[in-house]
Amino acid sequence: MVGYLGGGPLVEGLLKVGSCLEARAGVSVELFLKLVERAPREEYGDFGFPLLRFVRADSIEGVVGSVASCLGGSVDYLSLDVVKGFLNIRFNEVKLGGVVIDLTANGWAPGIARVGDGEVKTIVVEHTSANPVHPLHMGHARNSSLGDTLARMLKARGHRVVRRFYVNDMGRQVAVLTLGFKILGLTPQYVASRLKAKIDHAVGWVYALTHTTIDLVLARKGAIEENVESLASTIARLREKDVELADMIIENVMKLEDPEAELSRIMSRYEAGLEPERSIVRSVAGKVIEGFKETLEKLGVEFDYWDWESDVVWSGLLSSTLEKLKGSRYIVKHKDALALDVARVAKEVVEPSGELSQTIRLPRGFEIPPMILARSDGTTLYWTRDIAYSLYKFESSKADMVVNVIAGEQRLPQLQIRLALLALGRVREAVNMIHYDYEMVRLPGRVMRGRRGEYVSLDEIVEDAEARALQEVLKRNPGLGVEEARIIAGKVAVGAIRFSLVQPGALKPIVFDVEKVLNFEENTGPYLQYTYARAHNILEKHGPIDFSLADPRAYGDSLRRALLIQTLTYPLVAAKAADELRPEDLASYLLKLADTFNRWYQRDSVIHEQDMGAREAKAILVKLVRDVLSSGLGVLGVPVLERM
């Protein structure tokens, strides 16, 4: 079983019940923790476990009696009983409260329960990995928010976490961009200053213009199916920004007889490390990455490593991996190209093993197409490089697990990569490479298309949110200086954006709605930030807590009691959310906690409390809430604020 260190008295109580249940009823502690849940009604107790699923109805009473005697006197602050087939656990709030008061006096605060010493893993989280050809947009924001939150959760759980960004600089997209800059013969810095734009935005403009013009050429030749008029109008729209530069790109691209051949040439020259492609790509993509960093920094997202796809090739890692693949018995020729028969890997390696087919996630009855490893001209494809990179992620960090935060549209290639790892005999890596998939953010009625310059950039969203937050802050705190208001507004904006992207389950399609992100009311990040600020200020007004005076009998009141139980559940909820990679569970827990707290403090004053024992006990409750919010918001990357 996984450990839950430092979970506090409530979690320890539950764990003891779980281990007694394991000893006396054969229900594993793990299963117990999975199924135990808050009781829906107070009269049932605090937590319930559906024992009827595991034990015959007529023997339930006996089993629970046996569990109770197993517990013996080891925990005196909880009791068990049976209602409607559920094993119900009720905490004695006065005894539990007493334990908590002592612990808190000695510096304990609820945080994510940590795994045991022997269970610490090294986990690589690769996320965002946007193509360095245009600025980050809302779609990437969901990826970054999820990825960064996962990394924070796993780290708080006690694991070693390595955050990686994979720079895709070898694909056609970068080649398109390189063509644009080759034509211009200008640096991205110069273009940016001419356009008076942030550098990644300026590069994005060159990219969209070059790409769309290429497509126009191809469409006219009938090589691709795109509407010529709509391409032309996109070009006209983009051109307005800087007619002179635009015309250079447009005219020169139009002159190309075979743009596709030109792109291939650029790609293979870059793959070979030749100039000027090498310098152009590295400098242009490098500048875009600088723009990414600036944007991500605002959101509190950082990386440990920026891995360039080209380095995977130039370091020889790709060729050595390819050599190993060539030695595999699953290698085939597919229409003259070197390919891997991943369908056969699935049939021969995965299917016979029930365990593998669960983790590898094979779609049922689906013909998995062969995976082309190299074009007939010998150049490689991005997924071939991704096989090598996958191995690199494991090896360079000695990782036990790799979490790839990648949109759901890449499910098939991700599956093929896992199968390729199996073909190489790398079972451990295949099983421990998790595709954390999420559905993409869409604009109402259409998708965001970087190659047409159609997207809502993340910088714009952050700016809008900051402006909106600033209005709110100034409205609510007229006395605040503008500088301080700006700082606060920035944090509120980040809280709003990150929370809104992490709160819905990752598989829910999100249609982007500015108003929704800019809403700061209940069920939002700012609502939680506000609740934290209130809790903090109550404690400030209250002054230092005198723990020796705190009287746990004060926790008999039903809202206070609810708050006590709820805050003490945090270590378990957060640990489970981390283990299951479900940030949304943590988000909804925090919202519920904030609701309970807001309901309570408005009708049960702390600093006006006359009874000193109750006053200090209540102050401790506020501290528990504040500490939980601080931990939870920290994990979600929502900044905490003491004033707002």
Add this chain to the structure above:
RNA sequence: GGGCCCGUAGCUCAGCCAGGACUAGAGCACCGGCCUUCGGAGCCGGAGGUCCCGGGUUCAAAUCCCGGCGGGCCCGCCA
């Protein structure tokens, strides 16, 4: 044509994986109260639902299975 994801109040979502305490919960918007505050980004109350549809399994289905429908994504010597 095949595969995968999603479908719960007008809107955004939780609950589904591990079926029972569900008389299906929140928020937004709407209606009515709290401007006598430990800061109203809050609190109290109201109204609002064929849990997409149809079968099946079960003592019991929003939850599991089958078949549809609707939306999205994928099935390329693109990334």
